[in-house]
Amino acid sequence: MKSWINHIKVDEHYTSHLYMQIYQQIKEIILSKELKNNERLPAVRKLATSLHVNTVTVVKAYDLLERDGLVIKRIGSGTYVNYDAEELIGAVPMDDEWEQSQIRQLNQLSERNITVTSDTINFASANPSPDLFPVEDFKKALLEVLERDHGFAFGYQDSRGYGPLRNRVAELAKKNGIHTTSEDIQIISGAQQGIDLVAKGLLQPGDNVLIERPSYSGAMAAFYSRGARLRDIGMEKDGINLTSLEKAIKETRPKLVYLMPNFQNPTGISYTPEKMKKIIELSETYDFMVLEDDYVNELAFFGEPSHSIKSFDTHQRVIYIKSFSKMFMPGLRLGYIIVPKKIFNALVLAKQATDISTSGLLQRALERYFYHGMWERNIKQLTEEYYKRFCHMKSIMEKELPYGVTCLLPRGGLNFWLKLPDGMEASELYSRALDKNIVFAPGSLFYLNHPVRERLRISIAAVNEKQIETGMHEMIRLIEQFNSSGNIKPINRGQLEPIL
Ligand SMILES: Cc1ncc(COP(=O)(O)O)c(C=O)c1O
Structure with missing residues (x-):
C-alpha cells in the first residue's frame, strides 16, 4: 500500500x-x-x-x-x-481564489444595505413600496384567525407548512400550469430561505452549481455558504446560452442548475418554452436538478402567458421556488417550494434544522386571505400599477436614453438592465446619483466574477410615476454630464433593445 x-x-x-x-x-x-x-x-x-x-x-x-x-x-x-x-475546471474558483470570491460576494451583499430615506428615489429596490401593501385586507384575515384559532395560531406548525395553506398553494400552482398536489408543497419563510434549504439539503462541499451570468447574488451567497463551486453561463435574449450550458455541464457534472426563467433578475430576460423543454432534456441526460426561481411570473405585460420549466417537468427534475415578496409583502417572509418526491425528506429535514417552521399565525392568515379571494384582487391591482410604471419608464427610455446607453426592454417584470457607454463605470454614476438622493443597483452585484462595470439595474418596484420621471431625468442629466466631462466618446444614440 x-x-x-x-x-x-x-x-x-x-x-x-x-x-x-x-x-x-x-x-x-x-x-x-x-x-x-x-x-x-x-x-x-x-x-x-x-x-x-x-x-x-x-x-x-x-x-x-x-x-x-x-x-x-x-x-x-x-x-x-x-x-x-x-x-x-480552471474557470471555477478554487481554494484561495474561491475563498476570495466568497469574501467578495459577502462584501457585495453588505453593499446592498444602502441607507434610503423616505425621499430617496429608490431604483435599487425590487420590492414593492409600503403604500402598495394590502394592509387592511391582511388585518381582516389576521383577526379572523385570532378569533377562530385562539392559542392554536401560536403553536409550532408542521414543518412542511400549514395543511390548508399547502392546499391553496397547490391550487394556485395549477392555475399557472403546474400539475402538483399539496403533498409536494413545502412552505418557506421567503424564497431566499428556499434557495438556502435546497443548498443545505442537496449540496455537499465541492459540488458544482451552474448559474446564469449575471444572476441573483442572494442565491450565489447561499450556494457558497454550503461550500459549492459556482460557474456562470452567459445569457441570450431568449434565456441561457444552451451550447455553453451543455459544455459546462459536461465539464463540471453539476448537481444543480439555478435559473430564473421569467423576467430574470437582473436582465429581465424570459426563456422561450423551447429552451425550457431543452433544459429538462439536459437534466435527464446529465442527471442534475434544476432550481427554478419564479419570482415575478405574474408580471407579463404583453399578453402572452408566462411559462415555467416546472410545467414541462415530466421527470421530477425541477425544484420550483415561488416568493410572495414581490407580489405581496416582503416582510411577511412567505413563499413555497414544489419539491420532487425524491428530495422531499431532505428538504423537510433542512427546514426543521433551520427554523422548525414558518410562522403559523402568518400562514393561517394567508390561507384566509386566499379563501376570501383577496389574493387575486391584490395581484390584479399590483399588476395594473406596475404596468403603468413600466410604460412610463419605457416611454422615457425610448425618447431620452443618452448617447451610448443601451437598455434591454423586458416583456414584463420589474427590472431594466442598462449598459453605460464603454469605460463609464456604474459605480461612479452610483456615487453621483447618491449625491442627488437617487439609488440604483450597480451591475457588479450580479456577477460571479469579472463584472461588466458599465452595467446597472433600474427597478420600478419602489418608485411611483412621479419619482420615475424626476429620477430618470436626473440620471440622464448625470450620464450626459459624465459623457461630456470624461474621455468617453459614445458614437451611437441611446437605444432600447427589445427582448424576444
Ligand atoms: C430572484 C430572486 N429570488 C429570490 C429572492 C428572495 O425573495 P424573498 O423575499 O422571498 O426571500 C429575491 C429577492 O430579491 C430575488 O430577486
Whole structure:
C-alpha cells in the first residue's frame, strides 16, 4: 500500500461524514501535487480495509473526486489521478481564489444595505413600496384567525407548512400550469430561505452549481455558504446560452442548475418554452436538478402567458421556488417550494434544522386571505400599477436614453438592465446619483466574477410615476454630464433593445 495512504485519518466522532473526510484528505494530497498524473489510486476494497471503513464510503469519496475532475474512473481498470482536470475546471474558483470570491460576494451583499430615506428615489429596490401593501385586507384575515384559532395560531406548525395553506398553494400552482398536489408543497419563510434549504439539503462541499451570468447574488451567497463551486453561463435574449450550458455541464457534472426563467433578475430576460423543454432534456441526460426561481411570473405585460420549466417537468427534475415578496409583502417572509418526491425528506429535514417552521399565525392568515379571494384582487391591482410604471419608464427610455446607453426592454417584470457607454463605470454614476438622493443597483452585484462595470439595474418596484420621471431625468442629466466631462466618446444614440 502506498505511503501517503498512511496519512489519511478517519474519525467517526467527527461531525462530517467518513466519506467527506476521505474525500477532503485525498483531494488535498492531489492538489498539493504529491501524486503523479495518471497514478492509480488504491482499489476501493483495499483502501476500505486499510481505513477500516465500508467500501461504499470509499466509493462515495472517489465519486466526489471524480465530480471535481481530479480523478478519472476507467471501467474495469481503476481510479486514476487527473491533473489535466485543473485546467479543465480552471474557470471555477478554487481554494484561495474561491475563498476570495466568497469574501467578495459577502462584501457585495453588505453593499446592498444602502441607507434610503423616505425621499430617496429608490431604483435599487425590487420590492414593492409600503403604500402598495394590502394592509387592511391582511388585518381582516389576521383577526379572523385570532378569533377562530385562539392559542392554536401560536403553536409550532408542521414543518412542511400549514395543511390548508399547502392546499391553496397547490391550487394556485395549477392555475399557472403546474400539475402538483399539496403533498409536494413545502412552505418557506421567503424564497431566499428556499434557495438556502435546497443548498443545505442537496449540496455537499465541492459540488458544482451552474448559474446564469449575471444572476441573483442572494442565491450565489447561499450556494457558497454550503461550500459549492459556482460557474456562470452567459445569457441570450431568449434565456441561457444552451451550447455553453451543455459544455459546462459536461465539464463540471453539476448537481444543480439555478435559473430564473421569467423576467430574470437582473436582465429581465424570459426563456422561450423551447429552451425550457431543452433544459429538462439536459437534466435527464446529465442527471442534475434544476432550481427554478419564479419570482415575478405574474408580471407579463404583453399578453402572452408566462411559462415555467416546472410545467414541462415530466421527470421530477425541477425544484420550483415561488416568493410572495414581490407580489405581496416582503416582510411577511412567505413563499413555497414544489419539491420532487425524491428530495422531499431532505428538504423537510433542512427546514426543521433551520427554523422548525414558518410562522403559523402568518400562514393561517394567508390561507384566509386566499379563501376570501383577496389574493387575486391584490395581484390584479399590483399588476395594473406596475404596468403603468413600466410604460412610463419605457416611454422615457425610448425618447431620452443618452448617447451610448443601451437598455434591454423586458416583456414584463420589474427590472431594466442598462449598459453605460464603454469605460463609464456604474459605480461612479452610483456615487453621483447618491449625491442627488437617487439609488440604483450597480451591475457588479450580479456577477460571479469579472463584472461588466458599465452595467446597472433600474427597478420600478419602489418608485411611483412621479419619482420615475424626476429620477430618470436626473440620471440622464448625470450620464450626459459624465459623457461630456470624461474621455468617453459614445458614437451611437441611446437605444432600447427589445427582448424576444
Ligand atoms: C430572484 C430572486 N429570488 C429570490 C429572492 C428572495 O425573495 P424573498 O423575499 O422571498 O426571500 C429575491 C429577492 O430579491 C430575488 O430577486
